[in-house]
Amino acid sequence: MVFAIVLILLVIGSVVFHFLSPWYLTPLASNWSTIDDTINLTFWITGSVFVAVNLFMAFCVIKFRQKKGSRADYEPENKKLEIWLTGLTALGVAAMLAPGLYVWADFVNPPEDADVMEVIGKQWQWSYRFPGDDGMLGTVDTRHTTAENPLGMNPNDPNGQDDIIVVANDVHLPIGRPVKMLLRSQDVLHDFAVAQFRVKMDLVPGIVTYLWFTPTVLGSYDVLCEELCGIGHYNMRSHVIVDEEADYKAWLKTYPTYAQTVSGTGPASAVGVSLVEQGRQLAQSRGCVACHSVDGSASIGPGWLGLYGKTETMADGTTAVVDDAYFIESIVDPNAKVVAGYPAIMPPASFTDAEMKALIAFAKEGLGEGTN
Amino acid sequence: MAIVTHDADEHVAPGEIPEMELYHPKTWLGKYVFSQDAKIIAIQYACTAIAIGMVALVMSLLMRVQLGWPGAFDFIDPSAYIQLVTMHGMIMVVYLLTALFLGGFGNYLIPLMVGARDMVFPFANMLSFWIYFIAVLILVASFFVPGGASGAGWTLYPPQAILQGTPGSDGGIILMLISLALFIVGFTMGGLNYVVTILQARTRGMTLMRMPLTIWGIFMATILALLAFPALLVSAIMMLLDKLIGTSFFMPAIISMGEQLDYTGGSPILFQHLFWFFGHPEVYIVALPAFGIVSDLLSVHARKNIFGYRMMVWAIIIIGALSFVVWAHHMYVSGMNPYFGFFFATTTLIIAVPTAIKVYNWVLTLWRGNIRLNVPMLFAIGFIFTFVNGGLTGLFLGNVTIDLPLSDTMFVVAHFHMVMAVSPVLVVFGAIYHWYPKITGRMLDDTLGKFHFWVTFLGTYAIYYPMHYLGFLGVPRRYYAIEGTDFIPPSAVSLNEFISIAAIIVGVVQLVFIYNLFISYYRGKEAGSNPWEATTLEWQTADTPPKHGNFGEQLPLVYRWAYDYSVPGSERDFIPQNVAPSQVTRSVDDA
Numbered sequence: 029m030v031f032a033i034v035l036i037l038l039v040i041g042s043v044v045f046h047f048l049s050p051w052y053l054t055p056l057a058s059n060w061s062t063i064d065d066t067i068n069l070t071f072w073i074t075g076s077v078f079v080a081v082n083l084f085m086a087f088c089v090i091k092f093r094q095k096k097g098s099r100a101d102y103e104p105e106n107k108k109l110e111i112w113l114t115g116l117t118a119l120g121v122a123a124m125l126a127p128g129l130y131v132w133a134d135f136v137n138p139p140e141d142a143d144v145m146e147v148i149g150k151q152w153q154w155s156y157r158f159p160g161d162d163g164m165l166g167t168v169d170t171r172h173t174t175a176e177n178p179l180g181m182n183p184n185d186p187n188g189q190d191d192i193i194v195v196a197n198d199v200h201l202p203i204g205r206p207v208k209m210l211l212r213s214q215d216v217l218h219d220f221a222v223a224q225f226r227v228k229m230d231l232v233p234g235i236v237t238y239l240w241f242t243p244t245v246l247g248s249y250d251v252l253c254e255e256l257c258g259i260g261h262y263n264m265r266s267h268v269i270v271d272e273e274a275d276y277k278a279w280l281k282t283y284p285t286y287a288q289t290v291s292g293t294g295p296a297s298a299v300g301v302s303l304v305e306q307g308r309q310l311a312q313s314r315g316c317v318a319c320h321s322v323d324g325s326a327s328i329g330p331g332w333l334g335l336y337g338k339t340e341t342m343a344d345g346t347t348a349v350v351d352d353a354y355f356i357e358s359i360v361d362p363n364a365k366v367v368a369g370y371p372a373i374m375p376p377a378s379f380t381d382a383e384m385k386a387l388i389a390f391a392k393e394g395l396g397e398g399t400n
Numbered sequence: 401m402a403i404v405t406h407d408a409d410e411h412v413a414p415g416e417i418p419e420m421e422l423y424h425p426k427t428w429l430g431k432y433v434f435s436q437d438a439k440i441i442a443i444q445y446a447c448t449a450i451a452i453g454m455v456a457l458v459m460s461l462l463m464r465v466q467l468g469w470p471g472a473f474d475f476i477d478p479s480a481y482i483q484l485v486t487m488h489g490m491i492m493v494v495y496l497l498t499a500l501f502l503g504g505f506g507n508y509l510i511p512l513m514v515g516a517r518d519m520v521f522p523f524a525n526m527l528s529f530w531i532y533f534i535a536v537l538i539l540v541a542s543f544f545v546p547g548g549a550s551g552a553g554w555t556l557y558p559p560q561a562i563l564q565g566t567p568g569s570d571g572g573i574i575l576m577l578i579s580l581a582l583f584i585v586g587f588t589m590g591g592l593n594y595v596v597t598i599l600q601a602r603t604r605g606m607t608l609m610r611m612p613l614t615i616w617g618i619f620m621a622t623i624l625a626l627l628a629f630p631a632l633l634v635s636a637i638m639m640l641l642d643k644l645i646g647t648s649f650f651m652p653a654i655i656s657m658g659e660q661l662d663y664t665g666g667s668p669i670l671f672q673h674l675f676w677f678f679g680h681p682e683v684y685i686v687a688l689p690a691f692g693i694v695s696d697l698l699s700v701h702a703r704k705n706i707f708g709y710r711m712m713v714w715a716i717i718i719i720g721a722l723s724f725v726v727w728a729h730h731m732y733v734s735g736m737n738p739y740f741g742f743f744f745a746t747t748t749l750i751i752a753v754p755t756a757i758k759v760y761n762w763v764l765t766l767w768r769g770n771i772r773l774n775v776p777m778l779f780a781i782g783f784i785f786t787f788v789n790g791g792l793t794g795l796f797l798g799n800v801t802i803d804l805p806l807s808d809t810m811f812v813v814a815h816f817h818m819v820m821a822v823s824p825v826l827v828v829f830g831a832i833y834h835w836y837p838k839i840t841g842r843m844l845d846d847t848l849g850k851f852h853f854w855v856t857f858l859g860t861y862a863i864y865y866p867m868h869y870l871g872f873l874g875v876p877r878r879y880y881a882i883e884g885t886d887f888i889p890p891s892a893v894s895l896n897e898f899i900s901i902a903a904i905i906v907g908v909v910q911l912v913f914i915y916n917l918f919i920s921y922y923r924g925k926e927a928g929s930n931p932w933e934a935t936t937l938e939w940q941t942a943d944t945p946p947k948h949g950n951f952g953e954q955l956p957l958v959y960r961w962a963y964d965y966s967v968p969g970s971e972r973d974f975i976p977q978n979v980a981p982s983q984v985t986r987s988v989d990d991a
Contacts, residue, residue, distance in 0.1 A: 031773060034858075035785060042789075042865060051869040051895065053805070054887050066801050074792035077756075081763060081788050085781065088766035092702070093773065099973060100704035100966035101768035109764075110708055110757070117756040121795070125749045128799035129742055135804070136738040150655070151565050170653040171660060180655075211735070214655045216560035217668060219733065219808060223874025223887050226805040230735040232668055233559060234652025237735035250885040254808035254876045256553045258565035259479045262879040325471070328478055371479065373565045375658035 029093070035086040039079055046075070057224035057249060057270070059206070059242040062131045064226070070124050077120070135227065138240035142206040147199075148179055149211070149218035149231040151375065152260030153315035154251060155179060156199045160190025160285055170214055170233070175378030180214065181286050189287040192280055196313040198267040199251075201243050202276040208240040219255035222268055230255050243270040259328050259373065263318035307390025310383055319374070322395060329374060330367050336388075337397035343368045355388050420517050420601070422949050434530075436522035437948045438507040441529050443839070445503030448529075452536050453496035454910075459488040461907045468900025470881050470893070478880040479567040482551035485878055486568075487543075489554030490576070493682065494583060495536055497824055501689040502587070502625065503532060505831060506594050506618045508839065512938035513615050515603025515956050515978075517949045520596050524589040531586030538579040545571030553878060555679070558650040558671050562643040564657055574643060577636040584629045594622045603937075605958030609713065610977070612936050612962040613706060616713055617692020620720040621685045627724070628681035635674035642666070669736050676727035683820050684723040688716055690827040691758055694780050696962070697830050698762055700934045701777035702769030703973050705963035708761045715754040722751045732803045741800040748798035755791055759784065770966065770973070774932070775849035779830030782857040783823055789861075790819025793868060808878075811871020814864045822860040829856065829913070836917075837931045841944050842924030848916040852909060859906035863899050870895060935976045936962050 056064060092100075146157040146165055157179055159165045166181055166188015173180035178195055181188050201207055211220055213231035220239070221228035229239040253264035271279065284293075311317050311332075321327035330340070338350050343366045348354055357364055362374035379387065425431040435441060463484050466476045476484070507525070511518050519525045542549045551567035552560055560566045561573050568576075598619045602611075611619075638649040642663070650671040651663035699706040706712060728736060728744040762784050771777065793815040796802045806812065829852070836844050870892055875882055882888050930939040942952035956978035964975040971985040 031778065031781070035781075038785065038861065045866070045869075049866075049869045050889070050891055051866075051873045053872050054874055060804075063801055063804060066799065067796070067805075070796055070799065070802060074795055078788060078792055081759060082785055085763045085766060085784060088763065088769070089771060089773075089781065092766060092769045092771050094703070094770045098770050100702065100770040102705060102966050102968055103707065103768070104705050104963070105708045105710065106764075110711055110760075113760050114753060114757060117753050121749045121752050124795060124799055125746060128745060128801040131801040132738075132741050132745070135801070136741070151657070170655055173655050173660075175658065216563060216565070216654075216656075217557055221808065221874075221876070223805070228804060228807065229733050232735040233654055234665075234667060235669075235735060248886065250887055252874075252876050252885070256482065256557070256560070256878045258560050258563075259482070259551070259567060260565075261482070262478065262876075262881055265884070371564075371567070373657060375656075377658075 029090060032086040032089040035082060035089065039082045039086070043075070043079065046071075054223045055245075056226065057243060057245040057247065058226060059244060060226040062127075062134065066124075066127050066131055069127060073120050073124055135240070138208040138238070139206045142208040142240055143202075144208050144210065146210045146212060147220050147231070148214065149220070149253065149257075149264075150214040151216060151258055152253070152264035152318045154197070154199075154220075154253075154264070154266040156194040156196075158192040158194070158280060160192060162187060162190055165210070166191050166286065168212070173214060175376060176289075178378075183290070189285065191286045192283050193286055193289055194283050196283070197265075197315065198248075198269055198313070200269045200271045200276045200279040202273045203243050203246055203270050205273075206240060206242040208238055211237045211239070216257045217255045218253045218257050218264065221252050221254040222249045223252075224249050225268075228254060243268070246270050246272070259371065260318050263328075265318075303386050303389040304394040305390075306383075306386035307388070308394060310379070310387055311390060314377065314379075316387075329370055332391050333395050334397065335395070336392040340367045342366060343370075343372075352388055355391065356384060359384070359387075420520070422517060423522055424948075434526055436518070436526045438511050438519045438522070438525060439839075439946065439948075439950075441525055442504050442507035444529050445499055445507060445532065446505075448533055448536060449496050449500040449504060452491055452540070453500075454914075455540075456488045456491035456496065457907055457910065459484045459491075461904055463488065464900035464903040466880065468897040470883065479548075479551060481880040482553070482878060483549045483567050483572075486551050486553050486556075487539075487549050491539070492821065493554065493686070494580070495539065497686045497820075498587070498625070498682070499532060500828060501686060501824070502594065502618065502622060503529065503590055505614075505689060505693065506622065507590070508835070509614055509938065510594055510597055510618060511601070512838075512941070512946065512950055513612050513936055514598060514601065515606050515937050515951070515958060516597055516601035517951065517955070519593040520601050521589075521593050525593050528586045528590035528593070531582055531589070535579045535582040535586060538575050538582065542568065542572045542575035542579070545575065547571055550576045555672075555675060556639070557675075558639055558642065558668050559652075559654055559656075559663075562639065562651075563654070563661075574640065577640050577643075580636050581633055584633045587625060587629060591622045591626045594618065595626070603955045603958060606937075606977075609710070610958060610961045612692070613695035613709070613712055613716070614689070614692040616716050617688040617690070617695075620716050621688040624681040624688070624720050624723060625685045628678045628685070630678075631674045632678035635671055635678075638674075639671065669731070669734060672731050672734055672736075673728070676730045677724075679730060680727040681720075681723045683816075684719060686820055686824050688720065690783070690824040691716065693831045694783050694827050695758075695762065695765075696936070697776050697780040697827075697834055698765050699963050699965060700834075700932050701772045701774050701780065702766050703772065703965045704765055704769040705961075705965055706761065707764040707767075708757075709961065709963060711757055712761055715757050718754045719751060722747060722754070726751060726798075729798050729800070729803070732800050733807045745798060745800040749795065752791070752795060752798075759788060759791070774833075775844070775846060775853060776830040776834035776932075778850065778853045778857075779826050779833065782853065783826040783830065786818055786826060786857075786861070787823040789865070790815060790817075790823055794819060805874070806871055808876055809871035810875045810877055811868050813877045814867035814871060817860075817867075818864045822864065826857065829853070832917075834932065835938075836920070837927030837944075838938055838941075839945055840921055840924070841927055842920055843927050843931060844920045844924060845916050848912055852913045852916065855909040856906055859902050859909070862902040863906065866895055867899060930976075933972075933974050935960075935964055935974050937977055940976050940978055 148155040164187040166185040168180045211231040213233045218231040225241045227239045249268045251266035319328040321331040324333040366372045423436045547570045549568045550572040641647040648663045648666035651666040653664045654661045726748045729748045929944045958977045966973045971987040
């Protein structure tokens, strides 16, 4: 009896939890309301089965519990009942599958007029690329990738010269326009996922994958990497900011074309911002903070709070004072000196002299010098 | 009364049954260590599996500590966290569940339930265990090599599994792959034994359609394993080659940590296909024995035949066959050709039909039964509840469209723990409470058993049911920390704390079960040969525990199916399989 009551309470509790739970789908911010509809339909069908089967079982436990002198029926099979149950189940399954496939057909066929842009993943940082005025993305190859050409652009492809290179933490998209994202990875598997847009897809080195959606609500949305990609996986984040068309265009103008990155004539950014603030923004946008905390919390690499001026002990037992030279060396050739207790996994990065100055200013003045 | 295939009046003539020659050990070592008796091998398998499973249980608790109270322990850093995730998953799926169901229950129950003296290849059977044991040791050794164990996730996806940036990408992953390869070699030796024994060594009268469903489940699972594990074996070997001699099976051109690697042209998705061609049948390698065992537990303790036996057998076969054409539902968002989604979503949802039939038949077995709520029965019914929940959430993930938002979130973690962790483990517990009296001759303590059941059943539901909702919210899996997003509210961390507390309670209470196993061995109530009044052959042995050779002088003859419970006209409410029609005591009112 107790057992049956517990089963009934679990069924009721599960249903109540479902309706009262504060944890549920985030408010939708894309065109994919059909995905939410499919989920709701599936909930109704599976929920009914869950309640029916378990209540039936609880009833049996109450009604057919062994009593003195009672005896079970002998009924090896009941063809008619079995055929009915099979048929009904098949019907329920079809009712869920059909809309599912219908929506999927929509997902695999992006609209012809969708804007095309590219998302590039590498451990543990997102970058983006937009086609320039010609509306075409230039070809790329992982083997072209260098610190100066972080996205591996083909230097000889005329289509790529005007591509806009966004090596930054955030990306903007215009509201109401379908966008087809081409996804590409330079090292391991990653996955571009935004909860509010509902869609996600892996980035696979060696091939280009895609997903599409139409942003429908202005705002800033977290991008998470959702395919395990190593130690920094949980910190591989970014934001999609959905803008009005005009704001989006203005934002895009602040980023250089590929040709400009080659000639070093990009739009001047961060004018009138203090050196420390420029450094803070660089540390954010270039992904340093994914592994180097700036608030003193534990992180994958040595945290930057109070780091400058400290004497660090290296894996080989030597020591070094964190000064400008050490800082620069650790960025351009990270494995030259590795602090004891941390894995030697940092990729070398490339900054202009001005950027490097800003970073050091941020570490030194913004985060305070350490004591030994 | 309807005429059915297992007509009790069908006569079986006693015939010449060729006796198999048993190996008679002369030393203590030969009897208990390098034993060739399937029952001893079963216990060796089970003890090793449970021991390494306890290690993996502790790992899961450490993960829960990090999720519930982020940063509470310094030694759980991001790198240690994904190592825990990886090793917990791999150990539980392969080294615990597969080994326990097939190596443990398979070895113990197959010869006894089909009426054989032993497995047909006892020496290979013994080797099977020892190779498994070495595989476990190598896996454990991977914790202690420089760089530690692999942190690639139990799916071991390349390229990251063998690149810097993932913990254990040197020694750890190499030892993991070698250990897996050995496990497969060992398993194959055991697996061939199980299949051949079931096909060739059944006693006279034990037709395939009279076999208990436990044997059907283990039989089909073994066939799946023999066909599926080779895919894992080749992918392990190919990845070892990529790692050690620089081939590019799974490795395209890559820049790792700013450096151009020499790889070119390989396909990471090829690995995923191979892995899941093994990995999906693996789910049923664990589930089918559980399905079979739970069918028998329900029937025995409800004192009623399993409902729709033939349908149950066919469902096992159909599920087994379908399990080979659904693998890519694990890869909907992997970047494979998205048109595959149509095919795999369809096959995946079709598999729900035979699975649902099994559930219906379990609950219909309870209908008009005479239910004894013994501890094994509590676990069996608890299993149905959990499995219904876990099976239904599979309809979300299997439906390709719904997988888009839910893939790689905590919903997936909740789903697969419900369906292939908690459900099979509830069956494992039920089965141990059920068969322990045969294995040791003593009953497990009832009070401790009930306590163990209630905490485990309710506790695991408290862990995994709310976890689905974190997944709906979009909380990703395999994340060391979820702070710092706009869409995950602080209440999600509170919920994580609640889940962690439930997990720790459930984890600690398993010690009560272990204690029960030990204490009952010495102080348990004498069980007698057939404490549950069951019909199958293992309960009809001359000795309890059965001696080497199982059945004494004469092998049993089988006259009926395994489910003659509460047969009208019979005095007792069960007729063992080896009771001839002429020996059935008629009840008075029937005469």
